[in-house]
Amino acid sequence: MQDTIVAGAHLCDEETVRVVCTEGPERIRELIAMGASFDHGEDGNLHLAREGGHSHHRIVHAADMTGREIERALLEAVKKDHNIFMFEHHFALDLLTSQDGSETVCHGVDTLNTETQEVVRFMSKVTLLASGGAGHIYPSTTNPPVATGDGIAMAHRADAVISNMEFVQFHPTALADEGLPIKPKEPRENAFLITEAVRGDGGILYNLSKERFMPTYDQRAELAPRDVVARSIDDQLKKRNEKYVLLDISHKPRDEILTHFPNIARECLQHGLDITRDPIPVVPAAHYMCGGVRAGLQGETDVRGLYVAGEAACTGLHGANRLASNSLLEALVFARRAVSPSVDHMRNSSSRPDRGATRWWARPVPPRSLGGGALSNIVKRTREVRKELQLIMWEYVGIVRSTIRLENAEKRIGELELEWEAYLFQHGWEPTMVGMEACEMRNLFCCAKLVVSSALARHESRGLHYTVDFPQLEESMRLPTVIFPASPVNSSWSSRQLHRQQIL
Numbered sequence: 451m452q453d454t455i456v457a458g459a460h461l462c463d464e465e466t467v468r469v470v471c472t473e474g475p476e477r478i479r480e481l482i483a484m485g486a487s488f489d490h491g492e493d494g495n496l497h498l499a500r501e502g503g504h505s506h507h508r509i510v511h512a513a514d515m516t517g518r519e520i521e522r523a524l525l526e527a528v529k530k531d532h533n534i535f536m537f538e539h540h541f542a543l544d545l546l547t548s549q550d551g552s553e554t555v556c557h558g559v560d561t562l563n564t565e566t567q568e569v570v571r572f573m574s575k576v577t578l579l580a581s582g583g584a585g586h587i588y589p590s591t592t593n594p595p596v597a598t599g600d601g602i603a604m605a606h607r608a609d610a611v612i613s614n615m616e617f618v619q620f621h622p623t624a625l626a627d628e629g630l631p632i633k634p635k636e637p638r639e640n641a642f643l644i645t646e647a648v649r650g651d652g653g654i655l656y657n658l659s660k661e662r663f664m665p666t667y668d669q670r671a672e673l674a675p676r677d678v679v680a681r682s683i684d685d686q687l688k689k690r691n692e693k694y695v696l697l698d699i700s701h702k703p704r705d706e707i708l709t710h711f712p713n714i715a716r717e718c719l720q721h722g723l724d725i726t727r728d729p730i731p732v733v734p735a736a737h738y739m740c741g742g743v744r745a746g747l748q749g750e751t752d753v754r755g756l757y758v759a760g761e762a763a764c765t766g767l768h769g770a771n772r773l774a775s776n777s778l779l780e781a782l783v784f785a786r787r788a789v790s791p792s793v794d795h796m797r798n799s800s801s802r803p804d805r806g807a808t809r810w811w812a813r814p815v816p817p818r819s820l821g822g823g824a825l826s827n828i829v830k831r832t833r834e835v836r837k838e839l840q841l842i843m844w845e846y847v848g849i850v851r852s853t854i855r856l857e858n859a860e861k862r863i864g865e866l867e868l869e870w871e872a873y874l875f876q877h878g879w880e881p882t883m884v885g886m887e888a889c890e891m892r893n894l895f896c897c898a899k900l901v902v903s904s905a906l907a908r909h910e911s912r913g914l915h916y917t918v919d920f921p922q923l924e925e926s927m928r929l930p931t932v933i934f935p936a937s938p939v940n941s942s943w944s945s946r947q948l949h950r951q952q953i954l
Contacts, residue, residue: 451464451467451468451471452505453503453504453505453773454467454470454471454767454768454769454773454776455467455769456503456675457503457675457676457769457771457772457773458767458768458769458770458771458772458773458913459677459769459770459771459912459913459923460769460928461614461769461770461912461913461928461929461930462766462767462768462769463765463766463767463769465747465766466747466765466766466767467766467767469747469783469787470767470776470779470780470783473783473786473787474779474782474783477779477782477783477786478510478782480782480786481520481523481524481782484523484524484526484527485523485526485527486512486519486520486522486523487512487519487523488510488511488512488516488519489511489512489513496510497510497511498510499511499647499650499651499710500647500650500651500673501645501646501647501649501650501774501775502622502646502649502650502672502673502674502675502676502679502774503673503674503675503676503773503774504650504673504773504774509647509650509774509775511647511775513709513710513711513712513713514645514647514710514711514712514713514714515713516775516778517778520778537561537570539563539564539565540561540562540563540564540570541561541562541564541600541886541889542559542560542561542581542600542601542604543559543560543561543562543569543604543814543884543889543948544559544560544604544607544608544814544947544948544949545558545559545577545604545605545607545608545753545756545947546558546559546560546571546573546810546811546949547608547609547753547947548810550754553754554608554609554610554752554753554754554935555753555754555755556577556608556753556754556755556756557573557574557575557755557807557810558571558572558573558574558577559571559572559574559577559604560572560811560813560814560948562814562816562884562885562886562889564886567816567818568816569813569814569815569816569884571808571813573807573808574755575755575795575796575799576755576757576792576795576796577755577756577757578749578756578757578758578759578785578788578792579601579604579605579743579756579757579758579759579762579763580601580758580759580760580762580781580785581600581601581602581604581760581762582594582596582597582601582760582761582762583597583599583602583738583739583742583761583762584597584598584599584602584739584893584894584897584901585597585640585736585737585738585739586598586599586836586840586894587599587736587839587840587843587894587897587898587901588618588735588736588840588843588844588848589837589840589841589843589844590624590641590733590735590736590844591640591641591735591736591737592621592624592640592641592642592643592735592736592737593640593736593737594639594640595639595640598890598893598894598897599739599893599894599896599897600889600890600893601742601743601758601762602615602739602742602743602762602893602896602897602900603892603893603896603897603944604893605743605751605753605756605758605762606743606896606900606933606935606945607896607945607946607947608753608756608947609752609753609935610743610744610751610752610753610756610935611743611744611751611752611932611933611934611935612741612742612743612744612764612900612932612933613741613742613743613744613764613930613931613932613933614740614741614742614764614769614770614904614930614931615739615741615742615897615900615901615903615904615905615931615933616741616901616904616905616907616908616914616915616931617739617740617741617768617769617770617771617913617914617915618736618738618739618740618741618847618901618914619676619677619680619736619737619738619739619740619771619772619914620676620680620734620735620736620737620848620849620914621643621646621676621680621734621735621736621737621738622676622679622680622682622683622732622734623643623644623645623646623648623649623679623697623730623732623733623734624641624642624643624644624732624733624734624735624737625641625642625643625644625717625718625730625731625732626693626694626731626732626733627721628693628694628731629693629694629696629731630718630721630722630723630731631721631722631723632720632721632722633721634721641735642717643735643737644697644714644730644732645711645714646676646774646775647710647711648697648699648711648714648730649672649673649679649697650673650774651699651702651710651711652699652701652702653672653697653698653699654672654697654698654699654701655672655679655683655695655696655697655698655732656695656696656697656698656729657686657690657692657695657696658690658692658694658695658696659690660696663682663686663695664679664682667681667682667685668682675771675773675774676737676771676772676774677770677771677913677914677916680734680849681849681850681916683695683732683733683734684734684848684849684850687733693733694731694732694733695731695732695733696729696730696731696732697729697730697731697732698729698730699711699725699730700725700726700727700728700729704726707725707726708726711725714730718730734849738761738772738777739761739762740764740768740769740770740771740772740913740914741764741900741901741904741931742758742761742762742763742764743758743762743763743764744764744930744932745757745758745759745763745764745765745784747765747787748787748788748790748791749763749765749784749785749787749788749791750788750791754795754799755795755799757788757791757792759781759784759785759788760777760780760781760784760785761777761781763780763784764930765780765784766930767780768780769913770912770913770914770915771913771914811949812882812948812949813882814882814883814884814948814949815880815882815883815884816883816884816885817878817879817880817883817884817885819878820877820878820879821878824877824878825885827877828873828874828877828879828885828888829885829887831870831873832870832887832888832891833887835866835869835870835891836890836891836894838866839863839866839894839895839898842859842862842863842866842898843859843898843901845859846858846859846862847859847898847901847902847905849916850916850917850918851905851915851916851917851918852917852918852919853906853917853919856902856905856906856917857906859902860899860902860903860906863895863898863899863902864899867895867899867942867944868942870891870895871942871943871944874888874943881943881948882948882949884948891944892943892944893944895942895944896944896945899945900933903933904931904933905917907931908920908927908931909924909927910922910923910924910927911923912927912928
């Protein structure tokens with residue numbers, strides 16, 4: 451518990467931390483029972499790794515691909531369960547909500563089948579968001595291409611409360627392609643992660659003059675929490691006008707390196723780098739959203755019938771900075787905790803719409819009425835705008851911030867969003883039209899604005915939010931940042947649900 455709270459800059463919810471630490475081991479045992487295979491030591495017990503911010507070796511892992519192994523085991527379990535139906539290649543568009551007095555009620559979700567371009571409506575008493583983060587509001591991220599903040603944006607549009615969005619974790623060590631002997635032929639869709647465990651296993655950070663620098667920033671050196679290490683690297687790069695630093699694990703035995711980090715070794719070797727002999731070029735990249743949809747201890751949100759788990763949620767576990775490896779554990783614990791109240795809600799809820807209720811909401815439509823040329827132009831402009839937004843976020847809302855830069859970001863993002871929406875509508879786009887690229891873009895705009903407004907609201911430096919104008923911790927501000935539902939009046943297309951759109 452203490453390591454989590456210290457890493458989270460004392461903004462963590464202690465009851466949430468207690469719940470995860472208490473229930474986590476049982477969730478791990480469930481994964482193993484499902485078939486997940488984790489590394490074991492010579493004594494036959496689980497091999498426990500140590501990462502930044504941890505005072506002990508306590509992390510269960512599968513070499514350097516733990517997330518992949520958990521995903522494999524869960525997908526296998528899902529495929530074997532005939533009560534679970536998977537709808538692959540369905541992109542969630544918006545939650546279907548209604549008002550019951552002052553309370554918002556969720557009745558399901560509209561989706562777009564990205565292979566047939568058909569809109570598919572799912573009606574349900576219970577909806578659980580597990581849509582991941584929003585790393586692609588930045589130009590370089592370790593997140594997969596689908597991490598465009600869709601769940602957080604949908605929940606915000608559905609009047610769910612959002613919390614702590616200023617705390618964007620930049621992983622200190624993503625692979626810096628510029629420093630590889632053989633450069634990738636194409637730009638990566640997402641940065642390649644050099645796991646925290648490399649530093650936990652004894653990896654040392656150097657600048658390009660081969661000077662070790664972490665001890666000058668923090669007495670924990672390379673084992674400091676991620677926010678400290680990322681800011682230290684950022685400071686080195688700016689002071690020295692360099693593009694990356696070096697992470698060296700080559701002083702460890704070759705067999706040990708290849709056993710613990712086979713995926714990293716394989717990836718680097720493809721680009722001419724042998725990590726058993728040479729240091730790895732690394733640079734910070736957007737990695738994890740500590741904020742998200744505010745959730746209670748059962749994964750419940752402020753919207754009746756809507757639950758959330760994983761990176762899309764803000765449970766209070768991470769506070770102002772996530773401790774390494776707590777993300778997978780949190781997702782497992784809160785997904786399990788949401789089951790019982792969801793079942794109870796299904797049994798007891800009187801909010802189920804009748805059979806005609808699917809007609810309560812206007813159905814989104816694919817842009818088939820647009821000519822091929824107009825649609826092509828819209829997609830092209832949307833891709834350009836996406837890159838412009840990412841550059842604004844990196845330039846003004848990155849690892850080190852200031853009030854004037856955040857205000858500039860707010861202004862520029864607002865102008866860019868209005869310009870993009872005007873372009874769409876001038877080229878025949880209708881407010882109820884949906885396409886994958888356009889809908890991802892509206893979600894990116896929504897999440898970027900949530901990050902900026904949250905950052906402007908915090909007049910202190912805590913955890914992942916560091917601002918030169920308020921460089922100190924302020925005890926009076928040891929409270930979560932909360933964004934309540936906004937009025938849809940005069941809001942942008944990105945900020946309104948599709949079925950609430952004003953017809954032009």
